[in-house]
Structures are given as structure tokens and as C-alpha cells.
Amino acid sequence: MQHHQIVIVGGGNAGISLAAQLLRKNRKLDIAIIDPAEKHYYQPAWTLVGGGAFNINDTVRSEASVMPKGVTWIQQRAIGFAPEENRVDLDNGAVTYDFLVVCAGIQLNWNAIKGLPETLGQNNVCSNYSFNTAPYTFECIRNFKGGTALFHNPSTPVKCGGAPHKIMYLATDYFRKHGMLDKVDIQYWSGGSRLFGVPKYEKTLLEVVKRGNIKLHFMYNLTEIDGPNRKATFVGFGEQNKGEVKEVAFDMIHVTPPQSAPDFISKSPLASAAGWVDVDKGTMQHLRYANVFSLGDSAGLPTSKTGAAIRKQVPVLVHNILDAVAGHKSSFIYNGYSSCPIVTGYGKLVLAEFDYTNTPTETFPFDQSKERWSMYQLKREVLPRMYWSAILKGLA
Numbered sequence: 001m002q003h004h005q006i007v008i009v010g011g012g013n014a015g016i017s018l019a020a021q022l023l024r025k026n027r028k029l030d031i032a033i034i035d036p037a038e039k040h041y042y043q044p045a046w047t048l049v050g051g052g053a054f055n056i057n058d059t060v061r062s063e064a065s066v067m068p069k070g071v072t073w074i075q076q077r078a079i080g081f082a083p084e085e086n087r088v089d090l091d092n093g094a095v096t097y098d099f100l101v102v103c104a105g106i107q108l109n110w111n112a113i114k115g116l117p118e119t120l121g122q123n124n125v126c127s128n129y130s131f132n133t134a135p136y137t138f139e140c141i142r143n144f145k146g147g148t149a150l151f152h153n154p155s156t157p158v159k160c161g162g163a164p165h166k167i168m169y170l171a172t173d174y175f176r177k178h179g180m181l182d183k184v185d186i187q188y189w190s191g192g193s194r195l196f197g198v199p200k201y202e203k204t205l206l207e208v209v210k211r212g213n214i215k216l217h218f219m220y221n222l223t224e225i226d227g228p229n230r231k232a233t234f235v236g237f238g239e240q241n242k243g244e245v246k247e248v249a250f251d252m253i254h255v256t257p258p259q260s261a262p263d264f265i266s267k268s269p270l271a272s273a274a275g276w277v278d279v280d281k282g283t284m285q286h287l288r289y290a291n292v293f294s295l296g297d298s299a300g301l302p303t304s305k306t307g308a309a310i311r312k313q314v315p316v317l318v319h320n321i322l323d324a325v326a327g328h329k330s331s332f333i334y335n336g337y338s339s340c341p342i343v344t345g346y347g348k349l350v351l352a353e354f355d356y357t358n359t360p361t362e363t364f365p366f367d368q369s370k371e372r373w374s375m376y377q378l379k380r381e382v383l384p385r386m387y388w389s390a391i392l393k394g395l396a
Helices: 013-025 043-050 134-142 163-177 199-211 307-325 373-391
Strands: 002-009 031-034 039-041 060-062 072-074 078-082 087-090 093-102 147-153 184-190 215-218 220-226 231-236 245-249 252-254 292-294 338-345 348-354
Touching: 002 013, 002 072, 002 307, 013 031, 013 307, 013 373, 031 093, 043 134, 043 163, 043 338, 043 373, 093 307, 134 163, 134 252, 147 163, 147 245, 163 184, 163 199, 163 252, 163 338, 184 220, 199 338, 199 348, 292 307, 307 338, 307 373, 338 373, 348 373
Parallel strands: 002 031, 002 093, 031 072, 093 292, 147 184, 147 252, 184 215
Antiparallel strands: 039 060, 078 087, 087 093, 220 231, 231 245, 338 348
């Protein structure tokens, strides 16, 4: 059986950037990354792809090309954990570790909505949440002749909590630019209780909603889609609308699939009651197994699941893992920083940055709750380059 000093489960943003930064601190570390993927995606750009403002092919590279030099890549699927024995089970064999980091991302549960898998990518049912379907979103927007456009956000945590409404703002702006806004009924159906959790930014977004005459519906779950007949079924679960069924006819619908921790994590001894890896929200060290850590989307951290959060989590975890390797206690604390660059139209963006307490923690010396062209350029031009050339190389 293979043994490594540090085993990282997941070769996405979190796993690759963590391994790269660890090796920059100490070349002698023996690190293995477990991930079956052939390809590596820059997912934050898929919103812009759906809006016709970014080329989908610029969001993908081979996984081999981003794997840090000096790492052992175990190109297999992790299927379970035996933390008492310091073991990760693979679809073919197993590997043991001194220290384990779990960052296997988030699971998209397309099947949780009846009829969705059969109709996705046709019948004007689109989603930016997959490489294969994001370009179809723009097809739907571009070919739209008027009618009802629905945008959906589930009640589960999702990666990039702003994405379900960013595409709505882009579509609204597209309809406006093409003189169609008065022919469109735009509706947002959300499993949340409000538009955005940080009041400072929500205030601006509510203005954007008003500008587009968008109708907001909160505390509803999308339970079924009938693609051929263009009908979506929503069921209320709030105090006021519990059990209320709304069947809504649509001419296009953008769906965000309900999401959860991957099954092999949620069913493992590492999971909390909610299914995520059960870690301390400051040190990211497991609450029961001291040699286990987690970051990114699969970690049970009460913050938004974004690439920006990972960028702040990685340096903290690097220190805490090096402390653990040296036999010391974790001393660095992550404050819950996350960021959501919310595109509010073509050439317009609100850069929301906040911590665990939903207090804005802004990078720039101006009011980031205002829509800005410069921040749109940051998302479209600067961040993708920074991702490939700095973040994944451990330089950020």
C-alpha cells in the first residue's frame, strides 16, 4: 500500500494551490494528490460564458499541466476514509498518510429536480454550472424573442452564491440593449430568504432588480421541470408559503442544481451532521482527528463557497499543516473571508468582500458596493490570468 506524508484528496483550485504553496515552503515534503480528473476548469468564468462574454475553451486545461512539480499524482477516485487507520480508500486500492487534507469540492445534484437531466441543454433549459451546458445559456438569451425568463437558486449551499443571479443581471442587460426589456417578464425563484446576505451590497442589487423590473420569489424549491411543455414547478417552504405549489410557464429557465458535499465525504466518519468535513472554522483542523484538515467547498466552514475564500484559506492552512508536521499546535486563524464579484450587467460589477460576520472586508480604497467598469475588468481579464499563472502555482 502506498504511503505519503501528506495526502490531499481533490485536485481542484484548493488542492493544487495548497500543494504548490506547501512545496514552496518546504521542497522536501512528500505530498500526494488524489484526483481522477483529466481536465482542470476555471469555473468562475462560466457566468461570463453564459452571458456571451467569455470563450468556454479558455476555461479548461489538462489536469497534468497544473499539477505541481514534485507531487505524486494518484489519478484515481477516493471512495471512503478510515481515519482511525490513517487510510483513504480508492476505487482501486488504498493509500495511507501522516496528514490528510480533504478538498474534493462540491457535488452537483442534477437528479434532485425531476425532469431536469432529460431536458437540460434543450427546450430553453440552461445552466452555467457545467462546462458542457454554459454556452447553451447564451444561445437561449440570444435567441429569446420575449416572454417569461426564470432564474433559479436552490435552498442548498452552492458554489459561488452570487452566480444564480449574476446571469439574470447579464440577461436583463442583454434584453435592455436589444430593446426587448418591455417584452420580458423576468422572475427570480430562490430557496433563500433574501437576495444577498450582506446589506451593503444587497442595497445595490435591489436597485439592479428594480431597474430590470425583476420579480423576486423567496423560500421556494424547484421540484420539477417539464421541458417540452415549458413548465416549472416550485414548492414553498417558508412560514408564509409552506407547501404552496406554483406551476410557472417559462420561455427560458436558468437552473442552479441543488448541491451537497460529495457522497463519499458525507457518508464518512469525517462528516458533520450536515455532511461537510467537520473542521474548526478558524484553524480548519478536524474536530475529532487532529491529523486531518479541510478547505474549500467540501469543508464545513460557515462562509460562501468561492475561489476567493480558498485564496485566503490556503496560506492559513499551509502554516497549520507545517505546524502539525513539526509537532506544534495550529496557530493561524482564517477569519471567514469570502468574495463574490457580482456582475450586474456588461461592463458593470459589484465586488462584494466579507467575513464570517458578514462584515465587508474590502480590498480597494473606494466603495465596492457601487457598480464599476474597473471591477468588471478585474473579473474578466485579471482574475483568470492570475488563476492560471499565480494561484495554481502557489504564488498568490
